[in-house]
Amino acid sequence: MTTTQNPGIEDASRTRAVPRRSVGQALLSSGTVLALVVLVVFFFAMRPDVFLTFTNVRNILYQVAILAIIAGAQSLVMVVGDFDLSVAATSALAGAVAASLMLGGMPVVLAILIALAVGLLIGIANGLLVAYLNLSAFVATLATLTSVTGLAYLVTEGTTLFNLPPEFNALGQGRFLEIPLPVFFAIAILLILWFVLKYTTLGRRWYATGGNVEVSRLSGVNVRRARLLAFAFAGLVSAIGGILLAARLGSASAVQGEDNLLFSVAAVFLGMTVIRSGAANIVGTVVGVAIIGVMSNGLNILGVNAYVQQVVTGLIIIAAVTLSSFKSRER
Template identity: 75%
Template structure:
């Protein structure tokens, strides 16, 4: 009797442990964000969750949120884009150069957006129609685009853009920086496109199973081309806003956003049971990165240590995503 009762108790404990494990795996990203908020609030209760600091966090991650949204589009399709950061830098540099050459602000912005579209289109053609791997194609594109950005800027940092342009990145509405609103609008548009449009459903279908999508009548090549093109355009928006926020443009000022955008998407993959890329999860991943960076700065942690922590977070994100895929 005792042996039978012990066996039942052990079975209940094992079942409970597995349930807890699934819950942690399912909501690991959300739990991590809550724990980070709690930790930094406990360390700096008078500063961390103040309105000013929360606003600073939103301001700091606004551009990353836009770049990560671009990365999400591509990763929904089952690919990834190493060139999003370089594309944003080139777009900002082109717009800045044209404005310094007395071109009207709208013309300079449209030119920057056209650069993003062109880079995305090139990526799409290389990957969808020439069948190059996304890693090889976007790595090559990233290298070339960085070189073009250096040529456009002559290897210097560009200053002196018109005040009206800088206001796009430095202005405020209701005491909230304008890039925060831009990031929210872009994220909502992309979320709606992924969730409610035919193109979005096709992207999800391709990311789930390319062959099934093809047999279902989806033009896989064109859909992948469109995904990379849209990612290029959104990256360009981020780069132009970054130039406006900083009041300057350089060849590599958006470079770190590529690494952070990939980390944010991987972190967000644990939010859904399917373990697929999704915009809501990506934004949670962006929040984790922003909260961590801001909290470590408040605590006075060395910048090099922050780089180590960032690397560990990327490893954790990929590991969680891998575990989620195996569970599937």
């Protein structure tokens, strides 16, 4: 005996099978972009004569270019589910090494290549500690942060290195189409990172590792090597940021750009809420960097005390982590 299923019941079951997103979930996904729009509108309303002028927009891009590079490096590590506290220290050491070598008479190109190698080696060291010695990423990179900062002080002898070659400074201070060169470098690096994460096998392995280590391992992914490569590339990218920062300032010191650590973490966490999966991603990180840049620039234009800006930055980090946590629960 056969039974005929009621079409209405079948349609209803299909309807129930498709999950509907609540208003809260929709706001959570679009909240980061919405926050950026609100900040732009607010600061424009407060200072319409200054905020959205070409000169000020260019200044914002110039200010966040190095941060965007460092945040891109942080994104790579967080994609695989780890964390790197040493990205800012690595960038400072790379800039200090390049500056010290050039002041010692070494050609600019060779000094830059050696500084990049230093960043890569630091990243490899982090990867070995975390992926192969099974140390906590937080503990391992905290130890690296301390050691690398000490090395930077040794390289600079506790002073600020200046009088760098003009051709080196041009990398950070030059312009093309009236836009500072670091902006173009940042765009190029972020595009490369985005392409690697989205369209390459390595990028898919990184995301798989960050999603579930055990499942990735059972699927044939060499999890240890994937994590090692993420840290290695993060060190290399951080070194690029440090070299450009030294070129931009025309000097190098052991603590140069130390604020970029917290800002990069905040940017990545903010970016995690942009996509539905709640994972670190380059597009979201760019949005997070833009929020930080717009906020900092806007508060400066309004004459807000620097200490108040520190408080606001802390609140942004708390909000970013909280939103990321909600996103993970949703997933």
